[in-house]
Amino acid sequence: MAKLSLQPVHTRILTEYDDIVNAIAYYGGDDIGSEDIVCVAETVVAITQGRVTRPEELKPSWQARLLNRFVPKEGSMASIYGMQAAMDAEGEWKTMFWFVVGAIAKLFKKRGVFYKHVRQASLIDDVTGTMPPYDKHIVYGPANADKLCDKIVKKTGAYGAVVADVNDLKRSAVLGASRGINPKEIARILIDNPFGNDSQMTPIVIIKDYANVRNG
Amino acid sequence: MIILTIVDICMTIIGVIAIGYLAFRIFAKMQGDERIVFQTKKHTNFRLEDISFDKVHLVAEVPYKNLGKQNGTIMDCFARAYLPREQFDTVSVETWVCDVKRKRSDNYWESVIIEANKGGLVEVHLILKGLNGNIRDDAQYFPHMSVDIIAQIVGRSDWHMTKSRIVLHPDDVSRALAI
Numbered sequence: 001m002a003k004l005s006l007q008p009v010h011t012r013i014l015t016e017y018d019d020i021v022n023a024i025a026y027y028g029g030d031d032i033g034s035e036d037i038v039c040v041a042e043t044v045v046a047i048t049q050g051r052v053t054r055p056e057e058l059k060p061s062w063q064a065r066l067l068n069r070f071v072p073k074e075g076s077m078a079s080i081y082g083m084q085a086a087m088d089a090e091g092e093w094k095t096m097f098w099f100v101v102g103a104i105a106k107l108f109k110k111r112g113v114f115y116k117h118v119r120q121a122s123l124i125d126d127v128t129g130t131m132p133p134y135d136k137h138i139v140y141g142p143a144n145a146d147k148l149c150d151k152i153v154k155k156t157g158a159y160g161a162v163v164a165d166v167n168d169l170k171r172s173a174v175l176g177a178s179r180g181i182n183p184k185e186i187a188r189i190l191i192d193n194p195f196g197n198d199s200q201m202t203p204i205v206i207i208k209d210y211a212n213v214r215n216g
Numbered sequence: 217m218i219i220l221t222i223v224d225i226c227m228t229i230i231g232v233i234a235i236g237y238l239a240f241r242i243f244a245k246m247q248g249d250e251r252i253v254f255q256t257k258k259h260t261n262f263r264l265e266d267i268s269f270d271k272v273h274l275v276a277e278v279p280y281k282n283l284g285k286q287n288g289t290i291m292d293c294f295a296r297a298y299l300p301r302e303q304f305d306t307v308s309v310e311t312w313v314c315d316v317k318r319k320r321s322d323n324y325w326e327s328v329i330i331e332a333n334k335g336g337l338v339e340v341h342l343i344l345k346g347l348n349g350n351i352r353d354d355a356q357y358f359p360h361m362s363v364d365i366i367a368q369i370v371g372r373s374d375w376h377m378t379k380s381r382i383v384l385h386p387d388d389v390s391r392a393l394a395i
Contacts, residue, residue: 038294055375056375066240068372073287078288078372080372080373081370082373094377127327128327128328132324133324135327136292
């Protein structure tokens with residue numbers, strides 16, 4: 001495939017009082033064409049869906065207090081609030097079950113079992129994980145990402161849309177995509193993190209002329 | 217016989233849970249938690265940052281350190297100045313705190329993770345405003361004023377608030393205002 005052009009779109013800080021589809025249409029505007037793919041950062045999608053909470057609003061269970069002690073100190077699940085947020089989203093006993101299974105699997109050198117089955121544990125951003133004013137919040141992963149992408153396509157007339165989780169450590173995943181879009185291919189295109197860091201406030205990236213380049 | 221067996225099983229289960237709980241408590245104790253402290257005894261004197269006819273801006277630096285074994289997060293941090301009108305009624309005080317590595321003047325504290333055995337510096341900003349319009353006149357005979365640095369901290373366990381006190385001395389004000 002020929003080299004694709006990636007165009008970051010600057011926005012103001014979007015909050016739970018914004019509608020992400022309208023925001024994409026507003027800020028993307030005429031830059032979004034019928035051959036383009038609209039990519040939107042998963043954290044911003046989650047925030048606009050109101051999928052945020054604060055430690056002050058959570059009541060850590062004994063399961064969260066127990067499990068967080070066995071997570072390396074750098075991770076979001078190392079805090080009782082991050083762990084409790086994952087448990088609230090996925091269920092306390094389910095989280096505990098997969099945590100134990102994951103620990104056993106690690107003994108057999110199989111990593112990532114816990115995060116594979118308790119998806120929110122890998123998607124949650126703990127306090128400090130997001131830019132102000134959400135640096136004091138815990139941000140969950142987005143909900144109904146595929147449906148949202150279909151809505152974005154309908155509203156903007158783009159060729160496709162994806163919700164992506166990308167960082168500077170060359171980790172790229174597509175959490176939701178509109179019909180007909182190959183998530184793995186888009187994840188590879190986004191691997192260099194065209195969203196930049198939070199302070200650049202470019203949560204939308206347009207893959208220009210994708211359909212033409214792909215078919216041409 | 218059956219009853220004794222059931223009692224045995226129950227006692228075994230209770231024993232295993234008790235030993236497990238005890239082992240976890242010992243593990244958690246050894247693992248530790250954050251212990252972020254503001255080292256107020258090491259704070260600098262307040263120095264002049266800016267001055268105008270009706271107000272003076274003073275800044276002091278206060279070191280902080282995570283003395284614990286685990287990472288800790290300062291989620292929020294702000295300063296509170298204690299200058300009741302009964303004590304001194306010709307100056308109003310505005311305060312804020314910022315990390316020297318993330319300087320900002322919007323009175324917003326950006327959450328920051330402090331690794332174990334690491335630390336940093338916060339700046340405590342005070343703006344004294346003369347209520348009659350001339351700070352040099354209004355701040356004459358300024359008293360000792362306590363300033364608390366209030367922080368919301370979280371680590372492995374529940375979030376909690378801390379209060380650490382520094383004092384603005386009359387000499388610092390006089391020096392800044394050259395009175």
